[in-house]
Amino acid sequence: MATAKALGADLVEIRLDHLGSFELRRDLHLLLVNRPLPALVTYRPKWEGGEYEGDDAKRFEALLLAIELGADYVDIELKVAQEFVDFLSGRKRDKTRLIVSSHNYHSTPSCEDLSNLVAMIQAAGADIVKIATTAVDITDVVRMFQVMVHCHVPMIGLVMGERGLISRILSSKFGGYLTFATLSEGKESAPGQPTLSSLLDLYHIKQIGSDTKVYGIVGKPVSHSKGPLLHNTAFRSVRFDAVYLPLLVDDLASFLNTYSSPDFAGFSITMPHKETALTNSDEVDPIAKSIGAVNTLIKRASDGKLLGYNTDYTGAISAIEDALNASEANNASASPLAGKVFVIIGAGGAGKALAYGARQKGARVIVANRTYERARELANLVGGQALSLTDLENFNQEEGMILANTTSIGMHPNIHETPLSKKALRSYALVFDAIYNPLVTRLLREAEEVGVTIVTGMEMFLRQAMAQFELFTGLPGNGRVLLSMTAFIREYFEVEEDEPS
Incomplete structure (x- = not known):
């Protein structure tokens, strides 16, 4: 918890079900008294994707004690929420807020089904609604955004898996109450969970708001791409209100049709979508048309048309x-x-x-x-x-x-x-x-x-990225941007510190 606070977290989730051994009264007191950050206590059963395999009575007792010790939040699953609320009947919760959660590890339901689920969770007595689904396709995430932005109660809406990563990064843009991260890779408590350092230092999620423009690298695969490191560094160097994300896309046309709002303002296109991007552009730069491939798509603000370019x-x-x-x-x-x-x-x-x-x-x-x-x-x-x-x-x-x-x-x-x-x-x-x-x-x-x-490919990458930066922002690739990109190369690729040409 102290490490999380030092790295910039606002809240910690304590997953009791992940503890190798757990003595209720001794350990909860140790964890919650004099805690360095506000705490959310979760005791997730196996049947909801957690590690706990005992009966619910022990879980309920642990969550009740967490409330008595002043936990800021406790999380209970929708399936047993009414039973837990009845268990708490007559007991004062003081400032502890109840999160009622639902997890779907197979798919993301329709907007109608998600909205009905929100209503069920509210009816169960939730102070905060939490829904976590799974992305079969990146377009699934839009349904979560649509439900979350229209929700009239605090809501945590996350889509698990690599295709759902953007739901975690853009949570605050679409009205999400909070998002989750892990302290280090390999310690994830849910599929697709990013690290705290990437959320704060790479994507700068505390600066993401409703007006933040979204850009990203569209490809399959994209997890290897250094584009987010470079473009987010460049955006911050000129205080441009935007974020650049990795976008794992299976079907480009479906992706572009789904993310058609002005919020999603431009994309870098990589393998295997460069040729398909040409046919999905409303207008194509003559050079890109001659090449037969587009590596940059810009959404024109005036009419939403997609303009295709090639900076490769x-x-x-x-x-x-x-x-x-x-x-x-x-x-x-x-x-x-x-x-x-x-x-x-x-x-x-x-x-x-x-x-x-x-x-x-x-x-x-x-x-x-x-x-x-x-x-x-x-x-x-x-x-x-x-x-x-x-x-x-x-x-x-x-x-x-x-x-x-x-x-x-x-x-x-x-x-x-x-x-x-x-x-x-x-x-x-x-x-x-x-x-x-x-x-x-x-x-x-x-x-x-x-x-x-x-x-090296870095030379091409840097130069084409500078051209993309100018297309994305409408700003010239000035010295400050060049220095930020050069710093990026030195930090992440350990290039010798020669003077930039």
Whole structure:
């Protein structure tokens, strides 16, 4: 409890059912007298997702003693709430408030069913309504938001699981009474529970209000993304009232239709939704249309239309050009890519962005892909040449070639994988990898070992994110933002403290 207070918690939940051994009178007195924070006491049975397997009489006695010792809240399950209220009959509760809770570990009911559940919990004598459901899809969370924002009594509404994480972070925006966190990873008392430090230091939930705009990274998977770290840092550096979240999305069209309110103002789009985002945009920037992929969606405030952009293109190409200029001491006005052979591994959204950008800069584009037909489609689109990944192993057209990996091969947790052998890398002057977790992939490490200039995915990530920041906020990517992003890179990726270029 003292640790929780030091980290910034306002309240602690004491889960008696998680204690290895528990002596009622001795231990409750020890826990509640002179407690450093207000306390919520819960004694959750196995049948409601907890650890307690005894009879209810012992639980009721423990919760009654918690009330007598001045607990600020006690939590009882809806199934036995009336029985517990009858048990308390005639006993003074003083300032203790009763939370009546319902947990659904399988799904999230309809708005009508949720509203009926709220009414049942109120009728059971609750001071505070608590409903926790499970997200089968991220769109399930909207139903909880809708019920919570219209609830006329204090309500805790949470949707469990990774797809429901946003319910925990945005609780206060939609009128939630409180949200839960754990002190450290691995100590969760419910699926999808974030850590206290992430809620406070990453998402800054105490600053989230009804007017806070919501942005996020849409993909599958997204848990590895460092986008929330970077964009939330940038937002705070300019005091922009917004929060950036990881959004695990299965169906992009369904997600966009469901989260259509102005509160959800823009999204970064990552695998596997970049091409689908193009068809779900109301208007598309000409560059993004040429690439055939969108990595940024902005909701226009005036009419709610979705505008599609691609910042991968400028982020990756500028990073590669700068690295080439530095390695070749090239000060010419023309792009250092002009006339070079530019080999791209992957034919998805990022591959298309690089193919378009390289062609525009005058490079000769080669596309290699596990599925040859997809490589040929992209190569034909940009007037290039197609190869299979097998053929790429022996491809050596000329010295000074550029290699760019846009696939997920080598991404965490599969860090020992690589799309190309170390021997084949000797044919290249520069190797770029769009992956940034890990920062230095096996592909880049082996390229560096044979003397090839490397460009990490962090370079692309930082540059495309700066462009996204400008689209999200309407503010220029000024020095303060650049410094905050540079600080982010140093803190989370342990990059050497060189002067930012």
